[in-house]
Amino acid sequence: MSVVSKLIVVLLTIISLLIVPACAPAEQSAGTDRIGVAVSILPQQEFVTAVGGDRVSVTVMVPPGASPHTYEVTPAQMAQLSKAKMYAKVGSPIEFEIAWLEKLIAQNRDMLVVDCSKGIKLIESTDEHEPGIDPHIWTSLRNVKIMVNNICAGLVQIDPASRQYYETNRDDYVARLNALDSDISASLKSVNNRTFIVYHPAWGYFAHDYGLKQVAIEEGGKEPQAAYMTRIIKQARDQNIKVVFVSPEFSSRNAEVVASEIGGRVVVISSLAVNYLENMEEVVKAFKEALQ
Numbered sequence: 001m002s003v004v005s006k007l008i009v010v011l012l013t014i015i016s017l018l019i020v021p022a023c024a025p026a027e028q029s030a031g032t033d034r035i036g037v038a039v040s041i042l043p044q045q046e047f048v049t050a051v052g053g054d055r056v057s058v059t060v061m062v063p064p065g066a067s068p069h070t071y072e073v074t075p076a077q078m079a080q081l082s083k084a085k086m087y088a089k090v091g092s093p094i095e096f097e098i099a100w101l102e103k104l105i106a107q108n109r110d111m112l113v114v115d116c117s118k119g120i121k122l123i124e125s126t127d128e129h130e131p132g133i134d135p136h137i138w139t140s141l142r143n144v145k146i147m148v149n150n151i152c153a154g155l156v157q158i159d160p161a162s163r164q165y166y167e168t169n170r171d172d173y174v175a176r177l178n179a180l181d182s183d184i185s186a187s188l189k190s191v192n193n194r195t196f197i198v199y200h201p202a203w204g205y206f207a208h209d210y211g212l213k214q215v216a217i218e219e220g221g222k223e224p225q226a227a228y229m230t231r232i233i234k235q236a237r238d239q240n241i242k243v244v245f246v247s248p249e250f251s252s253r254n255a256e257v258v259a260s261e262i263g264g265r266v267v268v269i270s271s272l273a274v275n276y277l278e279n280m281e282e283v284v285k286a287f288k289e290a291l292q
Helices: 003-028 042-055 075-081 095-107 141-158 160-188 204-209 226-238 253-261 276-291
Strands: 035-039 056-060 086-089 112-115 195-198 213-216 243-246 265-268
Touching: 035 042, 035 141, 042 056, 042 086, 042 141, 042 160, 042 276, 056 075, 075 095, 086 095, 086 141, 112 141, 141 160, 141 204, 160 276, 195 226, 195 276, 204 213, 226 253, 243 253, 243 276, 253 265
Parallel strands: 035 056, 035 086, 086 112, 195 213, 195 243, 243 265
Antiparallel strands: none
């Protein structure tokens, strides 16, 4: 090999060694370009991801199995929140946000705070022992359309260059919500018994949308007294109710007592599942079967 050839080989080797490290960080950092978005509850993860696609990274403050009525944020979550560019709060008076939102915002004053409830008509809680606003706005698909629109507006504000991308994704998700809403309306239109019993009153907005009535075992956010349990059991017998719905985040003990007394059964449905649309399809099947 000539001297020139050897020099060429050496130069090519040096160039290749310089190029590889230069390229590697670019590949590793591709994921770090995503917009960090924090949300309060798991269903919002699907809402944000549906709109933001691969341009967002979502942090959920209340993890699977935890209740937004009692959960306390960890130091690790606080550290993660400091990197978020946007916080999508539910906006209705859920206890988690009442207790923690100011502290979360104080952790990162630069992040945009989006109120997902903006434009939603809030309704009174069906819990006769604790009157006030029902915070569970996301159990209504019609409300979720508004929530998704608010999320989209927030992402556009942060990243205006991607407006078309976000709005197209939003429209696609809203179309899926509309289709499921129509299916639910048709599915529940002909059910005979329009009253259902739950332990925790999370389904008021769902009931409002489809002309149903929710009756809660939980008494003012606490375990029910014996007299109230007796009343619930009598109502269930009188109306031939055979199913008591419970949430995974709450004890099923009192629900099981009621179900036993009426010769019925306990059915688990979740208002906090991460796969929102898929979960709502399963919830509707459970309601339809129970209300026949």
